[in-house]
Amino acid sequence: MKNGNLLTAGIIVFPGSNCDRDAYFALTINGFNVKYIWHDFNQLLDFDLVFIPGGFSYGDYLRVGALARFSPVMSSVEKYILNKRGLVLGVCNGFQILTEAGVLPGVLTVNTSHRFICKDVEVEIINFDTPFINNVQKKILTLPIAHKEGRYIVIDNKLDPTNIVLKYKENPNGSFDDVAGIVNEGYNVFGLMPHPERACHSVLGSEDGNYIFQSIRRYLTGAESINN
Amino acid sequence: MIKEKHKTFGFEVKVKLREGILDPQGATTFKVLRRLNYNVESVRFGKSIELEIKEDSYEAAKDKAREIAYKILTNPVLEDFEIIDLIRK
Numbered sequence: 001m002k003n004g005n006l007l008t009a010g011i012i013v014f015p016g017s018n019c020d021r022d023a024y025f026a027l028t029i030n031g032f033n034v035k036y037i038w039h040d041f042n043q044l045l046d047f048d049l050v051f052i053p054g055g056f057s058y059g060d061y062l063r064v065g066a067l068a069r070f071s072p073v074m075s076s077v078e079k080y081i082l083n084k085r086g087l088v089l090g091v092c093n094g095f096q097i098l099t100e101a102g103v104l105p106g107v108l109t110v111n112t113s114h115r116f117i118c119k120d121v122e123v124e125i126i127n128f129d130t131p132f133i134n135n136v137q138k139k140i141l142t143l144p145i146a147h148k149e150g151r152y153i154v155i156d157n158k159l160d161p162t163n164i165v166l167k168y169k170e171n172p173n174g175s176f177d178d179v180a181g182i183v184n185e186g187y188n189v190f191g192l193m194p195h196p197e198r199a200c201h202s203v204l205g206s207e208d209g210n211y212i213f214q215s216i217r218r219y220l221t222g223a224e225s226i227n228n
Numbered sequence: 229m230i231k232e233k234h235k236t237f238g239f240e241v242k243v244k245l246r247e248g249i250l251d252p253q254g255a256t257t258f259k260v261l262r263r264l265n266y267n268v269e270s271v272r273f274g275k276s277i278e279l280e281i282k283e284d285s286y287e288a289a290k291d292k293a294r295e296i297a298y299k300i301l302t303n304p305v306l307e308d309f310e311i312i313d314l315i316r317k
Contacts, residue, residue: 058260061253067260 014057026197030213042072052094065096095191106154112174122169131219143194237289238314244274
């Protein structure tokens with residue numbers, strides 16, 4: 001693949017996205033050349049990584065992620081995924097948009113506590129085979145969560161267990177099977193509720209998020225993976 | 229104290245924003261539907277609340293429903309409501 005220094009990442013910005021700058025910071029310090037992509041255009045996405053950040057796209061009206069899914073850029077994202085052009089990472093609201101778009105199975109809905117939860121949680125890595133995780137040397141990561149609609153639900157419990165990448169150690173929101181993050185069948189789309197971009201520097205209290213960004217980096221540069 | 233002869237009556241209270249009050253949720257959804265080329269003329273969001281009220285008569289129950297809707301479920305400055313009888317199962 002490409003030379004390591006030239007890796008590019010695009011961050012999609014919807015009206016209401018609010019983690020786009022955190023994502024920019026996290027990707028930049030992990031060596032990506034980063035660009036923002038305004039959601040209103042259907043354009044060729046020529047990036048190694050597409051990041052769909054957290055926030056409240058379209059004010060979370062109707063359902064979380066339901067209206068953002070129809071933004072023109074999402075058809076570009078779907079093409080990007082089908083053509084396996086690169087990797088897609090959806091965090092929090094980004095994860096919700098990906099499930100609404102049907103790219104990832106299931107849906108995210110209101111926490112059983114009906115509360116907005118904002119705290120650090122421990123997540124356990126269940127599947128080390130995906131590009132997003134296969135260079136992570138730890139089994140448990142500490143990552144922040146901040147959501148009211150983070151309870152993962154899947155109809156008739158139909159979820160291939162190999163699609164589950166992260167599970168909460170202590171389920172904060174009532175997610176099915178403690179699910180915190182899942183991948184698609186092609187292993188090129190990863191959606192998760194915890195925010196790795198908010199845990200990428202010692203001043204933020206945790207640097208565990210960088211394991212994910214560095215894993216993506218190693219995968220994209222074709223470096224030998226640690227776990228496989 | 230609830231007497232034996234009381235019956236239960238069901239009502240649905242439909243609440244929506246009054247004409248002319250901006251409904252950001254409706255406006256946003258409207259824009260997306262138009263973008264998707266649906267010939268939608270307007271979108272308004274509302275909510276539906278079901279009440280079961282024990283009273284002697286249908287009239288008394290409906291009065292209570294109206295009172296609850298007016299005093300508690302809505303703010304008459306912003307919202308209108310409509311009460312629909314629910315047929316008992």
